[in-house]
Amino acid sequence: MEKVNTKKFIDNIKTTIESNEFIERLKINLSNFPNQKHESHIRNSLVEFYNKQENTDQRAFAEHPRYKNKETRKRVTIDFSICTNEIIDFSMELKYNFPKDILKSCAKSNLNKDFINRFYNENGQKVDAFLQIVCETNKSYFSSLEKKWNLNSLSQFQLKDDKLNWEDTLINELKNTEKTVENSKYELLGKQIVKTNALTAQYYFYIIYRK
DSSP states (O other): OOOOOHHHHHHHHHHHHHHHHHHHHHHHHHHOOTTTTOOHHHHHHHHHHHHHSSSSSSSEEOOOOOOEOOTTTOOEESEEEETTTTEEEEEEEEEEEOOHHHHIHHHHHHHHIITTOSSSSTTBBBSSSEEEEEEEOOOOHHHHHEEEEOOOOOOOOSSSOTTSSSHHHHHHHHHEEEEEEEEEEEEEEEEEEEOOOOOOOEEEEEEEEOE
């Protein structure tokens, strides 16, 4: 069976990310889970919102498909997929990082592991897409919140110096990956500003996919 055009699913994810319902979910996550990275929260929201659509033939799953790596014999799980019964129509890995992560070669490592060299089944078929999420917020406000509640320090991964441009670093790595992976394309799906009583955060959603 021929796989469905990947761009169809990318456009669907973009529409979800731009929706008011999704932005409200980001606000809920930021308000209630400031001491956690929100990778699984966002992934689960993408699954939930996709499955709300009136589509009886397809549905989204988190942590599916699973398979055993032939070389390492370890079980492998894919972050997000859209399926028609047993057919995997679309597969995607996600990563959630902060700006300092990106400047410390995290973007290159993510792309190598979770897109360039990532298989979604035991037959060696590569994942269709990789979604890089970056959460940027004010380091001092974030630190104050952590000190008030004695939380673990995620603020250390934010930047003090606004002149340091993590976004250029990420874009350069995405462009390099486009050159490495034939017939691939990256794009910015959206930037969402989310405000709570304690924090204002900007979420960036960059995706690269095999066309």
